[in-house]
Amino acid sequence: MRNLVGDVSSAARILPELNGESLCIRNAHGAYLWDTEGRRYIDTALGFGAVLLGHANEQVNAEVAGALADSASPSWAHVREPIAASALATHTGALSKVIFTNSGSEAVHLACRAARAFTGRGKIAKMAAGFDGWFDDVSFGNVASREAGFADGQRPSTPRTTLLRFNDFADVERLFAEDPDIAAVILEPMLANAGCIMPAPGYLAHVQQVAHQHGALLICDEVLMGFRLFPGLAGVQAGLDPDLACVGKAIGNGVPVSAIVGKPHILAGFEEGRVLRGGTFSGNPLACAAVTSTLALLDDADYQRLIERGDRLRIAVESTFKAQGIVVSTSGYGNVFALWPSAQPPVNYEEAHAFANAEFSQALHLALRQAGVLIMPSPYGRVYLSFEHSDAVVEEMKTAFEAAAVNLAPRFAAR
Numbered sequence: 001m002r003n004l005v006g007d008v009s010s011a012a013r014i015l016p017e018l019n020g021e022s023l024c025i026r027n028a029h030g031a032y033l034w035d036t037e038g039r040r041y042i043d044t045a046l047g048f049g050a051v052l053l054g055h056a057n058e059q060v061n062a063e064v065a066g067a068l069a070d071s072a073s074p075s076w077a078h079v080r081e082p083i084a085a086s087a088l089a090t091h092t093g094a095l096s097k098v099i100f101t102n103s104g105s106e107a108v109h110l111a112c113r114a115a116r117a118f119t120g121r122g123k124i125a126k127m128a129a130g131f132d133g134w135f136d137d138v139s140f141g142n143v144a145s146r147e148a149g150f151a152d153g154q155r156p157s158t159p160r161t162t163l164l165r166f167n168d169f170a171d172v173e174r175l176f177a178e179d180p181d182i183a184a185v186i187l188e189p190m191l192a193n194a195g196c197i198m199p200a201p202g203y204l205a206h207v208q209q210v211a212h213q214h215g216a217l218l219i220c221d222e223v224l225m226g227f228r229l230f231p232g233l234a235g236v237q238a239g240l241d242p243d244l245a246c247v248g249k250a251i252g253n254g255v256p257v258s259a260i261v262g263k264p265h266i267l268a269g270f271e272e273g274r275v276l277r278g279g280t281f282s283g284n285p286l287a288c289a290a291v292t293s294t295l296a297l298l299d300d301a302d303y304q305r306l307i308e309r310g311d312r313l314r315i316a317v318e319s320t321f322k323a324q325g326i327v328v329s330t331s332g333y334g335n336v337f338a339l340w341p342s343a344q345p346p347v348n349y350e351e352a353h354a355f356a357n358a359e360f361s362q363a364l365h366l367a368l369r370q371a372g373v374l375i376m377p378s379p380y381g382r383v384y385l386s387f388e389h390s391d392a393v394v395e396e397m398k399t400a401f402e403a404a405a406v407n408l409a410p411r412f413a414a415r
Contacts, residue, residue: 007022012048015365015377016362016365016366016377018366018369018370023035023369023374024036026038027056028043028055028056029054029055029056030054030055030056030386030388031043031054031055031386031388031389031390031393032055033055033374039372040372041369041372041373041374042372042373042374042389042393042396042397042400043055043374044373044374044375044376044383044384044385044397045374045375045376045384046384046385046386047249047254048224048249048384049192049224049228049249049250049336049382049384050248050249050250050252050253050254051253051254051384051386052227052228052249052250052253052294052298052386052387053253053294053297053298053301053386053387053388054386054387054388054389055254055386055388057253057294057297059293059297060252060253060255060290060293060294060297062293063289063290063292063293064255064286064289064290064293066289067080067285067286067288067289068285068286070285071285072284072285072286073280073281073284073285074285078285078288080285080288080289080292081100081283081285081288083288083292084100084283084287084288084289084291084292085098085100085283087291087292087295087296088247088251088259088261088291088295089261091227091231091232091233091295092232092233092236092245092247092261093232093233093236094241094263095233095242095244095245095261095262095263096261096263096264097261097262097263097264097266097267098259098260098261099259099260099267099270099277099282099283100257100258100259100282100283100287100288101248101258101259101260101279101282102256102257102258102279102281102282102287103133103248103256103258104133104221104223104224104246104248104249104258105133105134105135105138106133106258106279106282107133107223107246107247107248107258107259107260108132108133108135108138108186108219108221108223108246109133109135109137109138110260110277111184111186111219111244111245111246111260111262112124112137112138112183112184112186112219113275113276114244114260114262114266114267114269114270114275115183115184115216115217115219115243115244115266116183116184117269117274117275118183118217118266118269119183119184119215119216119217120183121180121181121182121183121216122159122160122181122183123157123159123160123161123162123179123181123182123183124137124138124160124161124162124182124183124184124185124186124219125161125162125163125164125175125182125184125185125186125216126138126140126141126161126162126163126164126185126186126187127163127164127165127166127186127187127188127191128141128147128148128149128150128156128163128164128165128166128349129141129142129143129144129145129148129149129166129191129193129194129349129352129353130142130143130166130186130187130188130191130193130194130221131143131192131193131194132186132188132221133223137158137160137161138161138186140156140158140161140163141156141161141163142193143193143194143349143380144353144380147163148163148349148353149349149350149353150163150165152171155174155175155178155179157179162175162179162182164185164207165348165349166187166191166194166197166199166203166348166349167197167199167200167203167347167348168348169200169202169203169206172185172206172207172210172211173210176210176211176213176214176216180214182211182214182216183216183217184211184216184217184218184219184243184244185207185211185216185217185218185219186219186220186221187204187207187218187219187220187221188220188221188222188224188225189204189220189222189225189234189235189238189240190225190234190332190333191349192224192225192332192336192382193224193380194349194352194380195331195338195340195345195346195352195356195379195380195381195382196331196332196333196336196337196338196345196382197331197345197346197347197348197349197352198331198332198345198347199238200347204235204238204239204240205239205240208240208241208242217243217244217266218240218241218242218243218244219242219243219244219245219246220233220234220235220236220240220242220244220245220246221245221246222234222235222245222246222247223246223247223248223249223258224249224336225336226245226247226248226249226250226251227247227250227251227295227298228250228333228335228336229303229307229333229335230303231295231298231299231301231303233245233247243262243263243266244260244261244262244263244266244267245260245261245262246258246259246260247259247260247261250294250298251290251291251294251295252287252290252291252294253290253294255286255287255290256287257287257288257290257291259291301387302387303335306334306335306385306387306389307333307334307335308334309334309385309389309391309394310333310334310335310336310337310385310389310394311333311334312334312394313334313385313394313397313398314330314334314337316398316401317330317339317398317401318330320398320401320402320405321401321405323405324405324406324408324409324413325409325413325414326341326405326408326409326412326413326414327341327342327343327414328340328341328342329342329343329344329345330345331345331346332382334385335384335385335386336382336383336384336385337382337383338380338381338382338383339364339381339383340355341355341357341360341361341412342355352380355379356379356380357379358378358379360379360408360412361376361377361378361379361381362377363408363411363412364377364404364408365377367403367404367407367408368400368401368404370403370404370407371399371400371401371403371404372396372400373396373397373400373401373404
């Protein structure tokens with residue numbers, strides 16, 4: 001009898017069998033993973049974006065091990081938590097107050113609570129097809145759901161959540177004309193979990209302007225994109241002035257940690273005891289050690305070189321598939337991008353849904369896995385690069401993509 005439901009605790013880990021075999025990872029280091037049979041793979045999932053420094057970074061691991069030796073859960077205030085909070089706040093501008101949580105979903109949940117408490121309103125508006133965590137409220141309208149593809153004049157809603165069409169300027173105006181109970185709009189700076197759909201020029205600023213004009217807050221969900229383009233918030237880099245942001249993943253290099261950061265007056269209710277917060281493991285010493293050490297390393301990291309390396313990979317992948325008669329395009333950035341079986345990447349979810357091809361995505365996953373590269377099998381999956389994905393690793397990836405393109409040509413080449 002198998003005791004673990006579905007053999008995994010998160011559905012995102014489910015992979016198809018290859019040659020009748022399931023994949024089970026034994027260990028990882030740098031840019032690589034090894035399975036239980038000793039086979040090595042280049043990893044492009046990287047903890048779904050969490051492992052930016054590379055797997056098993058020695059400095060981060062040493063700091064976390066030291067925290068574990070001192071006490072994993074001392075219950076009370078401990079020396080590492082304010083240090084980690086200060087380290088994080090120095091990277092988040094006006095969002096200078098910090099509350100640690102354990103997962104991105106928890107951070108989003110707490111940020112939505114903060115927005116409702118501050119505004120006295122009940123609803124959160126989220127981007128249709130965006131993923132802002134697995135809690136019931138914000139899982140409404142996730143990518144591939146029936147609600148995500150709503151048309152003009154419709155507005156899928158629950159008593160606590162309503163949906164917006166990403167990159168639709170007029171839909172933001174319509175939302176606030178229809179509903180005065182919007183506490184906040186939550187958005188990703190790029191609609192990452194729908195396949196790295198890039199914002200149209202001026203769109204993010206438009207959402208912020210309309211939300212603030214109507215007394216609603218702006219929450220940047222930076223769990224995936226925060227600290228991935230530079231040591232800070234992608235939304236701030238894009239010119240936004242959010243009221244709250246959720247961060248996680250890359251701030252701990254794979255150690256479970258997340259946080260909300262916010263403007264002091266927005267989070268004052270927590271300090272004054274008017275708004276509930278809690279969590280036995282929130283801000284635990286291991287997580288705080290991971291944050292402090294990870295951010296110190298990211299401050300010295302060469303982001304520009306990494307992004308340029310990834311952009312060269314994107315160009316190579318597109319040309320490699322074109323040479324085999326397979327039309328593909330990419331969207332996103334050099335160190336996080338999506339691959340589409342279409343001549344151009346989608347500009348909104350309607351196009352993404354039309355371009356998504358589950359058969360192609362699974363076949364590409366299997367072909368690359370056979371060639372020693374692990375990618376997500378989802379049509380909306382992403383390719384991540386870490387700072388351990390050196391020029392040599394990227395050359396290995398190019399070779400694997402060449403082999404995959406040859407493998408897939410008989411099935412997917414244009415005729």
